[in-house]
Each structure stands twice: as structure tokens, then as C-alpha cells.
Amino acid sequence: MAAARRRRDTMRRRWKAFSKGLHEFYIGPYRQTFLREKRDEDDMFMIAVLGEALGVPDPAAYYTAELMPAVWEDFHDWHRRIGIPRSPLDHIACC
């Protein structure tokens, strides 16, 4: 009984490892491309949310204002990435 359970556990572990390996084989070569794509999308989102604050007239500002706290955490990385060394906004003093 115990032996059968042990065998089943081993089989399950091996199957899991195989499945994980296959998954890695699938996504590995393109990991970088996807993460870059996601970053670009996030940057787009950041611009949409901060548009009004940066001086771009934004008819949806009333709605996006609510999302501002959600982007603060990534704000510093974002402004450095797009080539602005210091925070362009007075009310977010990240650096």
C-alpha cells in the first residue's frame, strides 16, 4: 500500500517536473519579448493616467484621476526610463 502510494507520488512529481520543463521550453525563448511588450503597454497606461498632470488636455481626466495612486509606485522607474532624470511632477516627489 505504502509502496504504491510512494510510486504514485514519485510519478506525480515527475509528471509535474516534466510539465514545468515543457512550459519553460515553450515560453523561455520569448520571455524577453513578452516582458518588453508588457512594459510598453504599462508605459502607455501611465501616460493616459498622468496626461492631465503633465499638461496634456485629457477629457477622461475625471476618471483617470482615480487611478493615480495605482501608478505612483512605478512612477520613478517610468520617468527615468523615458529619459526624465528628475520627477516632472511637483506633487510626486519620488527623487
Next chain:
Amino acid sequence: MGSLVLMIIGLGMFALGFLVYSKYLSRRVFKLSDDFKSPAHELYDGVDYVPTNKFILWGHHFTSVAGAAPIVGPAIAVIWGWLPAFLWVTVGTVFFAGMHDFGALWASVRNKGLSIGALSARYIGKRGANLFLVVIFLLMLMVIAAFAVVIKNLLISTPAAVIPTWGAIGVALLVGLAVYRLRWPLVPVTIVGVVALYALIVLGNAVPVVIPESFLGMSPATFWIIVLFVYGAMASLLPVWVLLQPRDYINGVQLFVGLILLFGSVLTGVLFAANKPDIVAPAFNTNLPDGTPSLVPLLFVTIACGAISGFHGMVSSGTSSKQLDKEKDSRFVGYFGAVGEGMLSLGTILAVIGGFKTAADWQSVYKAFGEGGVEAFVQGGGALMENGLGLPASLSATVLATMAVLFAATTMDTGMRLLRFVVQEIGQTVGTKITKFPATLVVVAVGIGLTFSQGLGGEGGLRIWPLFGTTNQLMASLTLSIIAVMLIRKRRNPLPALIPLTIVFVLSFWAAISQLLDFTKPGQADWLLFSLDVIIIVASVWVAIEAVLAMRRAKLAPPEPDDEDAKIVAVREEL
């Protein structure tokens, strides 16, 4: 029986190479150590630098380097007889490719995962890096033009491969959809994908698609080349998850299945079949067709991938080195990756020399230089599989043709994507921003222009194939010279790098010169190839001088202490 003996000798040499020679390299020459923190750990970012299990990394590395070239090269080169091709593939894999790929991986790992281009700037000089851009542009251009012709020839000679070839795109689209949109688990999706692909092969075999002599006002050759370029352009523009990623993946799985089928059929054929497969091709072909170039040096540039290939160094230092978990894994990933490709070449040689019934059959296929090629692989390998596994010859041939087409097509659309990046980069250097659509248009125009430069049959595409070998080997010499400079600086034995470097350089330079003379022959002068060849020759002389100077500097400089690598400051920003 001969096929099995050859297979055992070949696989035995690869095994010895891996177990003995690569052990020597890793212990005495590269002095691999698990104490060394690999770039994947040191610079971990979850994007480029990710420590990966060595078996999976080997899978990535192997499937990235194995395109159509290890099939095309040996299938053409056996025209000189099987022995030279067999020797160059086995000895080349063990002492040249293994050292080169393993060394490139080690060099890059010891330098924060920098690519060969950046390493050449560091060890040989900035001019080396500029040369690298020229070479890579030419290489990619050759790849897309030549592979368009290879695929076109296969689609015409094996009409049964038409449905599976284009159907594979559908399968890939569905796999991408199932994994990313429907979030289905990968294992069943893989099984269904591979089964669907093989079902398409059976369907294609039952319904061959032959394009009429004049279709939409074009010959079949012109039609397929244009369709392939349009497809390549679309594939290179689509988001990667839609087509490229699932297709590369299914192809990777297919590659392993194909290798098992090929070697398995030689084994079962000899052990169980009534007609034991035998080698019908001569060991040395004394009855060479007119116009066949001389064995030395052309053999050594005709079989590039499968013996030694500069392209592998790009993969080793481009992506593999950034994912290496422990330094000691580089022996398995780098050296055994080269062995994997050597096995594919060996399988090709066995198929094209043992798959024909009589020597006359073989001669009728190899009636001119460049004639045998992939079609011989498909035909010979098909017969071998029929004999060994009992699959009907036509079905086996379709399996192999689809395999070859899929490899070539993956390389072609990846090549188009990379060439597009190069065009965009060139645009940046001259100060204009080229968006992806015009850049793709430029790539398609240049590619089609080159393919049709010798006629509407696409002759221009394959006639530059020998130049591919020379350019590729030149890149291999560049990589080997970087390894040699590093070894000299560390006062370690540089001979394992210097010997293959000298041989490969001399042979590819010789081949380039002899081709140059051919291109100026009155009556059959070819000025396009002549100009490309001149660029290659100038580049090789340049590399040789730079490399010798760098080695002299390295010899005169004080020896590099063993822990120097740990102190190296990243030169990434500087470059």
C-alpha cells in the same frame, strides 16, 4: 549493415568527444568552476538574465541553432563521396564546433553575458565590432534568399508537403490561441498539436498539391517565392505569441521526433528488415559531374552547420550565456548542443547515402553540383524510413520534407525579423526613424531582388549558398580568435582554439578566393556575387590582422590573474 556501422562510429565519436575532450576543455582549458557567479544570477532581471535548468537550456540552444543548414550542407557535400563529409562532420563537431560553441558560451559567461559583437570590441578592437555588423547583415540576407529557394524547391519536388507546410501555420495559430487566450494546459495542447501536424502530413500525402505550369501568369517557382516572402513579412510583423512562438515550439518538438525516427529507422532497418539498408554511394566519388568544384576547400564551407558555424557563437553569447545557471553547465549546453547538431548532420548523411537502391540511382540524383541537396535527403531518408519502420516511402518522404520546410521557414521568418531590426538600426544611425512597416518593405524588396537577380526561377537565392558558408566560417574564426586571446591572456593552453581557428580561416579564405576567380570567368561572370565576395575577403583579411595584433598584445601583456574575471567592470554601458 554499412549504415549501422557508420552510425555507431559517428555516435561513438560524438560520445567520446563529449566524455573525454570536453572534460579536458572544461577542467584544463576553461577551468570551469561552480564558485563563479554566472551572469544569470549576478545580473538577474527576470527578462534576459534568468537561471535555467541545463536540460531546458540545452533544448533552447539546440533548437535555435538547428535550422535547415545541417540538412542542406551535408546533403550537397556527399557529392564528393560519403567519407569526406562523414569525417568533416564527426571530427568537425568534436574538435571544431564543440570547442567553438562551448568556448563562446564560456567567453560570454566570463564577461557578464556580452554578445560576440561586444566581446570583439573588447578583445580585438572597435573595428572588429563594425565588421561584425557588416557580416551579420550579409548573413541574414543570404539566409532569407537561400531558404526561400530551398523551400520553393521542396514544395515543387514534393507536392505532398504543401498541405502540411501551410497547415502547420494553422496548427501553430491554434496552439497559440489555446495557450494564451483559452489558458489550456500545455501538455495536452502539445500532444494535440503534434498529432494534428502528423495528421496533416497523412492528408498532404493523400492530396498532393501541384501548381500548374502557369499560375496567375507566373511559373510555380516564381509563385512560391513571392508567396514565401509575403508570408515571411506577415509572420515577422505579427505579435510573437500569435505565430512565431507556438511555431518554434512545435518545430522544436518535431525536431526531436524527426531525429528519433531517422536514427531509429537505421537501427530497426539493419536489425529487423528483410532488405538490409546498405551504403550505395561511393566513399570517394571519382566520377564527379562537370562543374563540381574541388573538394578542398569547398567541402569545408559547404558543410558549415553540423561541423562548425559562426551562427552558433551568436546564439551561445546572445541568449544562452545569459540563462546559464552554473558555469559548469556550459559544457553540457555548449558542447552537447554542437553534438546535437552534429547528430542531425550525421542523420542527413546516412539518409542521402544509404537510402538509394543502387549506385546508379544515387548518381542520377547527384548529377550536378548543388543538385542533390534537400531533395536527396527527403528521397533517401524516406526510403530508409520505409525500410526501417514500415511507413510507405511517399509518406516518409512527406514527413522529412515537412520537417525540412518547417526548419527552413522558421529560420527564414526569424531572419526577416532580425534583418528588419538591422534596417531600423541603420536608420537610427543615419538619423531617420524607420517604423516597422517600411523597414519590412525594404527587407522584402532586397530579399526578393537578390533571389530573382539571376532569373525568375530564384537562381540568385541558392547560388549565394557557398558564400553563406564562407561568411559563416569567417564569423566562427572571429569567435575563436576572441577565445584564443582570452586564453593567451590567462596563460592557458590556446591550442584547442588556435588550431581550429587557423584551419577554418585558411580554408574559408581559400574558398572565397577560388570562388572569386569563378565569378569572373568570361561568359558566366556574376558581378553581384563578385562584389559580395570581395567584401567578405576584405573583411577576413581585416579580421586576421586585427586578431594577430590582439594576440600579440595579449602575449606581451602581464598574465591575467585567475580572479580577474570577478573584478571585470561591465563594459555594457561603455559600448
